[in-house]
Amino acid sequence: MARTTKIPCEGAIYTVHRDAYGILTEMDVDASAEAPPEADDPMGEEHARYAHVIQELTEFEEAIARAEVQNLLAEHHEERNSDDDEESDSLL
Numbered sequence: 001m002a003r004t005t006k007i008p009c010e011g012a013i014y015t016v017h018r019d020a021y022g023i024l025t026e027m028d029v030d031a032s033a034e035a036p037p038e039a040d041d042p043m044g045e046e047h048a049r050y051a052h053v054i055q056e057l058t059e060f061e062e063a064i065a066r067a068e069v070q071n072l073l074a075e076h077h078e079e080r081n082s083d084d085d086e087e088s089d090s091l092l
Contacts, residue, residue: 003061018061020069 002019015026 003065018065020065023062 002017004018005016007014007016011029013028015028017024017026
């Protein structure tokens with residue numbers, strides 16, 4: 001299952017695309033955005049406060065993606081085994 005997330009951050013937009021083949025990150029510079037001021041950056045404080053939550057959610061999404069791939073592979077393997085069993089029964 002593919003997932004695409006767009007994250008605006010400090011004058012750029014990061015696009016993260018996750019699928020069964022891996023993770024691809026792209027950055028687009030937003031020309032209309034100004035750089036945030038160095039002092040008294042409330043968004044920086046918010047990012048710092050929730051950084052661990054964002055990291056945990058990212059790890060959770062990656063674990064779900066791996067589990068989905070494993071389930072698909074297991075289903076495919078079971079289907080192949082049942083097809084092989086049916087063929088061997090028909091030959092007898």
